[in-house]
Amino acid sequence: MKTERVTGGGSPEKNFDRNVPKKPAVPLKTDHPVMGIQSGKNFINTNAADIIMGVAKKPKPIYVDKRTGDKHDLEPSGLVPKYINKKDYGVTPEYICKRNEEIKKAQEDYDRYIQENLKKAAMKRLSDEEREAVLQGLKKNWEEVHKEFQSLSVFIDSIPKKIRKQRLEEEMKQLEHDIGIIEKHKIIYIANNA
Structure with missing residues (x-):
């Protein structure tokens, strides 16, 4: 195995790693292979039985990108979603859980605040005696x-008399309106201004 190391001068200095195990030596001309060893195994029948009894191999997933049939591996193509194989797939992230808890707490605080204000500004019912x-x-x-x-x-001959008459008419009209409302409604609520 050859490694290169660049020194300060910019030219690579070649070093050889001597720790690589050596290959077996080439057999000599006088060495002969071992001959005459025979096995009683029937390789044809054994291979046929292994194939018949074995589990079928799953085909490798591929995709074809042209009508001429150019095949490519499906796994590195990006067409297969790998994120579903992750351990934390489908688990809500921590920051979303924290945010949901904060939102829930803020909503509870707001509801509590509204309830307190409604209790403070609750309407008081007017009793029948007070109404009468x-x-x-x-x-x-x-x-x-x-x-x-x-x-x-x-005879209304001056402006002050005319203004006084109009004021009295408006007061009477307002009083008639208020009397009509109170007579029409049996239950009356008054807002607490505390």
């Missing part, structure tokens, strides 16, 4: 505004 008290108060206010509206003069 509010309704009576609105009706009383409407009567007072209506009485004041009735006490206006029939």
Whole structure:
């Protein structure tokens, strides 16, 4: 076996490895092969029996790339997916598991935060007595505004009188609307502003 080593000068210096085992010597002219040894084995029948009893060899996977029949090995071609033979095939990677856990924890924290805020801003139900008290108060206010509206003069000849009449009409309309809503709905919720 020949090895080359490059020295500082740039020219290769040839070294020979002497540890390679030597080949057997060439037989001499006077040496004759051993003759006359015969075996009782029937090689034809033995080979036939081995082939009949043996397992069929699987054909080597190939692919043909031209219609003329150029055959090539399938394994190094890249057409066979080798990744399914890996030990960790189908196993979710660690970083994805960690990311999923972080997402799940963040979602739980967010849900907990929303629940706390909903409890803080929970709606309070108005009892029937409170509802009646509010309704009576609105009706009383409407009567007072209506009485004041009735006490206006029939002739509106100045701008302040006209503005006062419009304001009273708007107040009465708003009170009528509020009274209608409270009478229409039996259950009323009020938002806590705490």
